[in-house]
Amino acid sequence: MTEAILDRLGRLGRFFWSGWAGLAGLSLLAALWQAGHEAYGDFILPAPAATLRAAWDLLAEPKHWDIALATIRRAMQGFALAAALGTATGLAAGYSPATMRIARPLLTILIGVPPIAWIVLAMIWFGSTDGTIATTVVVAAAPVVFVGAAEGAATRDRSLDDMARVFGASALFRLRSIGLRHVAAHLFPALALALGSAIKVAVMAELLANTGGIGGALASARANLDIAAALAWVLLAVGALIMLEYGVLHPIRAEFERWREAARPWGVKR
Amino acid sequence: MNALTLRAVGHAFFGRTVLDGIDLAVATGEIVALVGPSGCGKSTLVHIAAGLVEPSRGQVARGYRQHGMVFQEPRLLPWAKARDNIAYPLRISGPRRAERRRLAEAAAERVAFAAEDLDKYPAELSGGMRQRVAIARALVGEPDFLYFDEPFTALDVALKRRMQDLVIEAARKARFAALFVTHDLAEAARIAHRIAVLDAGGRGIAGFRALPGAPGERDARLLFDLVQHFEHADALFRHIHDVDERRIA
Ligand SMILES: Nc1ncnc2c1ncn2[C@@H]1O[C@H](COP(=O)(O)OP(=O)(O)OP(=O)(O)O)[C@@H](O)[C@H]1O
Ligand SMILES: [Mg+2]
Numbered sequence: 001m002t003e004a005i006l007d008r009l010g011r012l013g014r015f016f017w018s019g020w021a022g023l024a025g026l027s028l029l030a031a032l033w034q035a036g037h038e039a040y041g042d043f044i045l046p047a048p049a050a051t052l053r054a055a056w057d058l059l060a061e062p063k064h065w066d067i068a069l070a071t072i073r074r075a076m077q078g079f080a081l082a083a084a085l086g087t088a089t090g091l092a093a094g095y096s097p098a099t100m101r102i103a104r105p106l107l108t109i110l111i112g113v114p115p116i117a118w119i120v121l122a123m124i125w126f127g128s129t130d131g132t133i134a135t136t137v138v139v140a141a142a143p144v145v146f147v148g149a150a151e152g153a154a155t156r157d158r159s160l161d162d163m164a165r166v167f168g169a170s171a172l173f174r175l176r177s178i179g180l181r182h183v184a185a186h187l188f189p190a191l192a193l194a195l196g197s198a199i200k201v202a203v204m205a206e207l208l209a210n211t212g213g214i215g216g217a218l219a220s221a222r223a224n225l226d227i228a229a230a231l232a233w234v235l236l237a238v239g240a241l242i243m244l245e246y247g248v249l250h251p252i253r254a255e256f257e258r259w260r261e262a263a264r265p266w267g268v269k270r
Numbered sequence: 271m272n273a274l275t276l277r278a279v280g281h282a283f284f285g286r287t288v289l290d291g292i293d294l295a296v297a298t299g300e301i302v303a304l305v306g307p308s309g310c311g312k313s314t315l316v317h318i319a320a321g322l323v324e325p326s327r328g329q330v331a332r333g334y335r336q337h338g339m340v341f342q343e344p345r346l347l348p349w350a351k352a353r354d355n356i357a358y359p360l361r362i363s364g365p366r367r368a369e370r371r372r373l374a375e376a377a378a379e380r381v382a383f384a385a386e387d388l389d390k391y392p393a394e395l396s397g398g399m400r401q402r403v404a405i406a407r408a409l410v411g412e413p414d415f416l417y418f419d420e421p422f423t424a425l426d427v428a429l430k431r432r433m434q435d436l437v438i439e440a441a442r443k444a445r446f447a448a449l450f451v452t453h454d455l456a457e458a459a460r461i462a463h464r465i466a467v468l469d470a471g472g473r474g475i476a477g478f479r480a481l482p483g484a485p486g487e488r489d490a491r492l493l494f495d496l497v498q499h500f501e502h503a504d505a506l507f508r509h510i511h512d513v514d515e516r517r518i519a
Pocket of ligand 1: 283284288306307308309310311312313314315342
């Protein structure tokens, strides 16, 4: 028991420790940004420190929290729907080649229509409401999830399935104990991608549909030519994405993928 | 009643016939060794008998309660520790977690799998250790019929003997019957009551040889003589002999 807790703490520690590398990458970006600021001046590109401060000031006001949370809420609505829809149809397609053949052309069309067209359509259908944003997010994010789930299910190890059948496992138990484990490996990268595009598309749709949220704040910053505020809002959107990805998605994934760490050659392990 | 009966079983993959006219019966508590040259359809026959593959022709009658199998490859779940791989069949049939853990540990001990390795993932185990996990997994549910598809090929000589003794011992204690595929005539002679030789050209079973005495009671001298006789004087085993020579070359 204590061993399990220690193991978990150790993994958590390594997770945070690996954050230093990420921080180094971010510092590099900040340095380039600072150079751009010094070359072009405050009006084109405010300094990173100033932007950070502007973002901090934004967060100090509760009404700004509501704006950011509105965007996150809409993005998560769309993302949850896209994840459920994409996973379910992807699994069906991965397990049944006939479904796959029907789904392929639909997917091509879905991916082929530009997101902007979906926003226009959704605005006509739902007006300036949450529904417009969520619909656009679903359309943008579901195909990615679908492909991940279908790919995972189609490339599952059939010899393991046979092994389970020999020992008398039902189809449901095989799906639970083998199919989903395999699908997860393909699904998590797809979900991370879908989460990123959910937030991006939500902001874009808000801006175009004029429904408030971070997109709305960006629109008014543009109207006022307030580049500092625009950058600060972008920073907040990115921050929200990072928090969702590293706070929710990665820990779940780490639980699922612990064995991969064991499979790595020693020396790279830590 | 027989533990397993195959009647006129035949199978074709994409129109290419691999097995034809197989008649084979395994009595309760009997171990039948199945030998034949590489690629003659031994694995296919075992998969048909276990119900993994639907045969194109013929019938399979299973008179046993439950079976287990050791595949030609270990087929372990890469994301599960050795302990959980061994316990996998128990998750299907239902004992509680603590009980599963105890049974898995007991099964690991029977196949000489060290307890401190139970918390390793398959990627951290050697080939022979993986195969022992697969053997423990087949034994853990206490089946009354076992399919072995060349289970000991990845093991060294000493361990191979130990595993053979284990199978003989377990078969006698638990009274399970088994269909045991092997390339190795000495192994077949040690372990089985009867040897079935599969025809190289896919024309059914070429013949049977009953072995004197009971498995585990044949001494080294007798085993040596049996194998010598099979390899040099018995026409039934000519093709096996060919395969062995090709393997050495
Ligand atoms: N899933 C499959 N699809 C098509 N052909 C197959 C399939 N499985 C086996 N075969 C063919 O059937 C024949 C018998 O294969 P099988 O695996 O049963 O041989 P085997 O006797 O077990 O050989 P070995 O001793 O090398 O394991 C081979 O020629 C192989 O090419
Ligand atoms: Mg084989």
